[in-house]
Amino acid sequence: MRARAITHATxxxxxxxRVRATGKRMTVQRRLVLEALQQAKHHTTAEExxxxxxxxxxxxxxxxVYRNLEALEELGLVTHTHFEDRVTRWHLADAHxxxxxxxxxxxxxxxxxxxxxxxxxxxxxxxxxxxxxxAHSAVVGVCSACASVSSR
Amino acid sequence: MRARAITHATxxxxxxxRVRATGKRMTVQRRLVLEALQQAKHHTTAEExxxxxxxxxxxxxxxxVYRNLEALEELGLVTHTHFEDRVTRWHLADAHxxxxxxxxxxxxxxxxxxxxxxxxxxxxxxxxxxxxxxAHSAVVGVCSACASVSSR
DNA sequence: TTACCTGCAAACTGTTTGCCGCTGT
DNA sequence: ACAGCGGCAAACAGTTTGCAGGTAA
Numbered sequence: 001m002r003a004r005a006i007t008h009a010t011x012x013x014x015x016x017x018r019v020r021a022t023g024k025r026m027t028v029q030r031r032l033v034l035e036a037l038q039q040a041k042h043h044t045t046a047e048e049x050x051x052x053x054x055x056x057x058x059x060x061x062x063x064x065v066y067r068n069l070e071a072l073e074e075l076g077l078v079t080h081t082h083f084e085d086r087v088t089r090w091h092l093a094d095a096h097x098x099x100x101x102x103x104x105x106x107x108x109x110x111x112x113x114x115x116x117x118x119x120x121x122x123x124x125x126x127x128x129x130x131x132x133x134x135a136h137s138a139v140v141g142v143c144s145a146c147a148s149v150s151s152r
Numbered sequence: 153m154r155a156r157a158i159t160h161a162t163x164x165x166x167x168x169x170r171v172r173a174t175g176k177r178m179t180v181q182r183r184l185v186l187e188a189l190q191q192a193k194h195h196t197t198a199e200e201x202x203x204x205x206x207x208x209x210x211x212x213x214x215x216x217v218y219r220n221l222e223a224l225e226e227l228g229l230v231t232h233t234h235f236e237d238r239v240t241r242w243h244l245a246d247a248h249x250x251x252x253x254x255x256x257x258x259x260x261x262x263x264x265x266x267x268x269x270x271x272x273x274x275x276x277x278x279x280x281x282x283x284x285x286x287a288h289s290a291v292v293g294v295c296s297a298c299a300s301v302s303s304r
Numbered sequence: 305t306t307a308c309c310t311g312c313a314a315a316c317t318g319t320t321t322g323c324c325g326c327t328g329t
Numbered sequence: 330a331c332a333g334c335g336g337c338a339a340a341c342a343g344t345t346t347g348c349a350g351g352t353a354a
Contacts, residue, residue, distance in 0.1 A: 025308060025353050038218040046343080050258060061311050066344065068309095082289070085344065086238060086318085101282050110280060129296025130253050136292040137234070144281025161345050177328050177333060190318065198318080218319065222336095238343085 018075060032057055033068040033078075034092075038129065043089035043100075043137035052114060059108075084135045097135050105150070170227060184209055186229075187218040195233060195241035207296075234289045235261075249287050255295035257302070261298075262295065 015034060016026045023135045036049040046065050069090055072078040080088045084102045097116045101110040119136040124130045142150070167186060168178045172232055185240070185275075188201040205212045207238050224230040232240045236254045251269045252263040269286040276282045 005331080023306065023308080027353070029310070039286050045206040059311070062314085062343090063345075064310060071309095076294065082234070086160060087215035088343085101276065101280065101284070103282075104216065106286075110282065112276070112280065116279070117272065119275075123255065123268060123271075124264070124291070124293070128264065129252065129270070129299065130255075130291075130293050132291050132293035133256075134291065138285065139276070139282075139284050141276070141287040143178070143281050147281065147283050159330095161341065172329080181335070213338070215320075215337085216335055226319090228312070240318085273354080 004005050015077060018077065019072075022075060024071060026150070028057070029053075030068050030072070032060070033065055033072070037078065037092050039088075040091075040093070043083075043091050045087050045089060051092070060097060081135060084138060084140055099135055100138035101120060101143070102138045102140050103146055104140050105142050105146035108143045108145075109138075167229060170223075170229065174227060176223060176227070180209070180295045181205075181212060181216050182301070184212070185217060185224070189230065189242060189244050189265050192243075193247070195235075195240060195243050197239050199239075201242070233287060236292055240269050251287055252290035253295070254276060254290045254292050255298055256292050257298035260297075261290075 013038060019026050019030070023059070026079075032053045036052045037044065039052065046062065046069060050060055050062050050065045052063070054107065069078055069080070073080065077093050079091060079093050080090050081100065083089055083100065084104065097114055099112045099114060101112060103110075114135060121132045123135050124132045171178050171182070183206045185201060188204045189196065191204065192200065198214065198221060201221075202212055202214050202217045221230055221232070225232065229245050230242060231245050232242050233252065235241055236256065249266055251262060251264045251266060254260070255262075268288060273276065273284045273286055276284045278283070
């Protein structure tokens with residue numbers, strides 16, 4: 001058995017196959033984008049991905065990162081979410097899905113299990129036939145620490 | 153009793169008072185921004201506000217609109233929400249609050265009563281002490297029409 | 305060999321900022 | 330009178346696009 005540089009839920013080989021199966025190619029840059037996403041574990045920004053890649057591949061261009069993220073998202077391998085700023089966060093599609101709570105006062109990020117958000121999704125589906133993706137945008141509010149300070 | 157140009161829940165006079173009470177001023181441009189927000193009823197963008205004002209006051213500058221929206225938000229007279237694009241939506245703070253559902257397939261916008269979202273907010277408050285503002289960001293997903301098409 | 309993909313440079317959108325003269329209070 | 334405010338122009342961040350040469354399959 002061949003040694004693997006990457007030990008992850010989805011082996012690099014099958015990702016390569018999925019990419020090639022659609023007529024797309026597995027380039028060095030595309031692999032590096034995928035590796036950067038795996039190493040980050042949680043959500044990252046395109047800029048973070050670019051600068052991480054730049055360490056071993058300095059000529060990487062931001063536009064290449066963006067184009068790859070878009071291509072990989074089309075293949076269903078990558079998804080993105082929105083926080084409170086203007087920056088898109090990216091992660092592997094098979095990564096552990098969860099909701100995000102963002103404190104508008106201190107910027108703290110909390111993660112909550114999807115099971116907590118699911119009842120609302122079920123209600124929206126039942127009442128409006130709307131299939132909500134509650135992990136797509138962070139929930140904005142005030143965290144417990146900031147709330148207790150401001151209520152004094 | 154004096155006739156009012158604006159008939160709205162919050163009379164223009166008291167808005168002017170609230171503005172002046174904090175050392176800020178009620179300028180022509182600021183009044184026009186407020187009027188544009190009232191006329192739009194629902195969420196609008198800064199650019200929409202600017203172009204609406206431009207009809208009767210052509211020299212208005214986008215930066216003036218932004219600065220006014222920011223100032224009025226500080227006073228609690230105006231709030232903003234985020235949809236799926238990169239554009240901020242603005243509305244009067246006393247406007248009817250509601251949640252937004254945005255279809256990522258056809259772009260349709262649905263409004264839902266806050267009462268539907270409230271149970272989740274209550275849960276987040278109870279479990280995490282997090283005071284969620286569920287009207288701040290639209291809920292992204294797939295509307296019933298698009299969902300039924302794509303599931304065939 | 306032929307799409308697909310890359311790096312580079314330039315454009316683009318929504319928004320912010322510095323400056324300086326004007327104006328509401 | 331004087332701090333707040335407006336218009337203008339320029340800067341800004343994040344992202345997208347056109348191009349021409351390079352490379353995976």
